[in-house]
Amino acid sequence: MKRFFNRALGRLAVLAAGLATMAAAHAATPPEIRVDYAYYSPESLVIKRYGWLEDEFKPDHAQIKWVLSLGSNRALEYLNSGAIDIGSTAGLAAVLGKANGNPIRTVYIFSRPEWTALVVRKDSPIKTLADLKGKKIAATKGTDPFLFTLRALHTVGLTRDDVELVNLQHPDGRTALANGQVDAWAGLDPHMAAAQIDDGDRLLYRNVDFNTYGFLNAREAFLQQYPETVARVLKVYEKARLWIVAHPDDAAKIVAEESKVSLPVAKLQLQRNDFSQPVPGAQQIAALKAAAPILVQEQLVKPGTDLPQVIDALVDSQVAQPVVTAAQGQ
Template identity: 65%
Template sequence: MEIFPMTLNRRTLLSLTGGLAGAVIAPATLRAADLPQEVRIDYATYSPTSLVLKRFGWLEEDLKRDGVAVKWVFSAGSNRALEYLNAKSLDIGSAAGLAALLARANGNPIRAPYIFSRPEWTALLVPKDSPIRTLADLKGKKVAATKGTDPYLFLLRALQTVKLKRSDIEHVSLQHADGRAALEQGRVDAWAGLDPHMAASELTAGSRLLYRNVAFNTYGFLNVREDFQQRHPELLRRVIGAYERARLWTLANTGEAARILADEAKVSLQVALLQLKLRTDLSNPQPSAEHVKALQAATPILLDEQLVKPGTDLLRTVEALVDTRFAQGLIRQA
């Protein structure tokens, strides 16, 4: 997969448009027995297809004939989505793959039957005039990151590359938007950002990318509570089918999808295009060995930083989390 540079000029951003042709997923028929009154799904600015799906009401239209309502719940970060799933206030929620693995390892009974994106959505940023030039310079500095999310785990993995640990910095736990504000106001020295907040900070405040690593960005997982998947598999398939419709529409109408993202996230169109067109890969939604291997490669950080109980079999946890079979037959080529 090609990831485009994070830094680009204004003219390039303004010229970006979508262009691939999409298709519509034909809905399956739900079993009438034992259907819930509503399905509770999150939407998030780090999951642009969820915003498209919510905006057009395709899922509501599809499920209305079966008497199932759709309740949308906003997730400000992976940590929120995973908390809601664990509390059973969400049935289906979007989170970064490594964050989902951490949650599963710590007792959150979720599975991941669909990949909503392969993003480069996080990096380490410093203010534009910061004297910090390398990761090693972060020793003893204040770094903001949202605990339990991909940016936080990205930060820990990045520090490890220069033999630093969490205890070598002063971690400031802030939700993503608050982390951006703290960086721009000079209250922290660095920030593990998340798009679209990261893109907005780059383009509006001139925040500088200190460290980026595509391999340390884990996939966007659409997670479902295990009990919901077991009780309502056909309903879950309909939700995934709707996500597929939103994915294909976004690929075919990237400019319009960026406008939806800009509206929902309250950012400029240029920021939305930077996130959606240049940092979001929607080409591979089928969970596979690729996603299993990516998570297995990331498991040491969870043990090294004592984020899971000693002796936790994380390789088996990965296999229990990533459902490589459920969405087979539902994925369509763009």
């Protein structure tokens, strides 16, 4: 009996040690936290400028690695490859990535933007969406502007087979439009705002409902291993969101300097962002489910993909809600 009792105690000790090790690993801060910054994510630019993430994790001796994302497609590539742990994308682009196997969860909403529209040159003869039939449109595949374009075309009975989509990164799309290499461009701020103010380009088609939210996504493996780290990153994002709302002129200066655009361009970009809804949830889920059919209609996901299930698995409010509640209570 005594031998059995001692063996049981030994097993309990081993189990306790294992659980303690797992708990320590679960709670530990990684030596390096890899995050993206993007010209379409004002919070990321403010945080990077002021070194707020570096300050937050300095006591842990954790290094912050910043990686520039020029579009949702790049951010999703970096997340999928593990080059970054947390990255900024448009909502529908995140759904597309998740549906095609990218293991991410959306943990924060950095803005509700009207950041994309279909743009033509000021002297363009194109006046309506129907006029785009047979024309060249620059759009970055896998991004909100690309998906916005497909949805816009569908409103007048056109599909991507009725136009020639030219896959260019957002800044290159603007250049191609200015040079007459394409007839229209699926713009993205701040480049779109710059095209309007600096070049006099026209917004041919706008639809704020076709602009999906600005999603901050975490790799699922990183979120599972380091939930407290993700919560602390969101705490810094929330600090930046509140700071932008309180200091719009200073925020515009940072956006202008980081994005290398004029101050009027940066101000126009910020005016097209709603920073009031940082916690992902039912509103984003409903918007994405309304937008998701375009992914099936344009055969961008595998046949039989359960997109409502993908969206439900993508949007996660559990980390952001207590962070935002705490910040608002300060």
